[in-house]
Amino acid sequence: MGDKMSIEIKNPKEDQYGNSKENIFLAFSDDGSYLGSAYTYPNINYHQAHETPYLIFIDIDIESNMDKLLKDEVKQKLFDKVFLRAKELQRERSDLKARIYSGFEYNNEKLDFYIKNGFDENYSIIMEADIEENPKYTFTEVEVTEINLSSQKELMEYSAIYNEIFISPLDVDALLEQSKEKHFKNLYFLVDGNIQGGCTIFEKDGYGYIETLYVLSEARGKGISKIIVKYIFNYFLSKNLNKTKLEVWELNKRAINLYKSFGYNEVEKNFMFPGITL
Known part of the structure; x- marks a missing residue:
């Protein structure tokens, strides 16, 4: 690869898609090429996650036209920035139990990345019942x-x-x-x-x-x-x-208990929601 490329990460100049610019991070190479982005988005929601109502979502998106070593480096640098920002958001509402998390379709490589960075596994689950x-x-x-x-x-x-x-x-x-x-x-x-x-x-x-x-x-x-x-x-x-099916987030304990009371059982895990509770 020759000389090691330097990676610059900065916030956009303006808010985007209803999210504050301080929550968004853009990665560029030293020649100005776009390498990827990350964002975090906070949401207080007692309906879906009663026990951890302060939900702070993070997402990382890397350009595909790079070799694996560079991709891994860009992804880690973006994660470090966006995770630090997510923790700042958590401290702003320290009165609430918070969970910083990501979400994506079943993908072991992505899951391994978050596990390596201290997140625990979490899923949405498919439940079925006979009526x-x-x-x-x-x-x-x-x-x-x-x-x-x-x-x-x-x-x-x-x-x-x-x-x-x-x-x-x-x-x-x-x-x-x-x-x-x-x-x-x-x-x-x-x-x-x-x-x-x-x-x-x-x-x-x-x-x-x-x-x-x-x-x-x-x-x-x-x-x-x-x-x-x-x-x-x-x-x-x-x-x-006479058979019924649904999907529910593992964190939504209230809903899971309701469905179990009507005979629903977990049959498989689906979407991945790795996270860390603070």
Whole structure:
């Protein structure tokens, strides 16, 4: 490689994609060539990770047209910068238990990199259950309404609720694609005209698939999540679907315990979410 290339890492001049420029890092070679980037993004979320509500995401993206040695060096330098920034963000909210984490599809090389840097393994898990025709699915009277995805107003309202609850913002294109699936429903559950929670469900590979299930924070502790699951099970049975599947983050202990109470069991690990709890 000749003389060792020097790598300069700097912040962009302006904020990007709704993220502060202090959270974004760009890597350049000494001749000004772009080598890669990294960013961290903080989010307080009691819905998905009740025990560690301060979630600080980091991501590193390296240009592909480099040899492995240079790639590894750039990646490590970017990690060191972005991890230091993530820890600064954590200290700004030291009153909250925090987890610095990354997320990606199953990739052992990426996982090994984060493990080497002190992160522990974490995953999303696929869970399955058999739905038995059982009186316990009797459904408490709650008003159920379908969200009209062709209405811009209703879609924006749903998007605002979704983005408040889930870590990743709503992918509208993916939702519209899902709406073409057999037996698709995107529902609100209401009490006295007020939204308590909702779900997105459809048939996938012969299973009744739960894409999302959520309860608004002000409606927690009233058994709404169990009402929603019972409604979903009855709906799937009405469509002759007696097996059900879903995916949930391992950190979301509350949701996992709910699903286990309805007979769901873990069948495989899927996305990787290595992280470190502070």
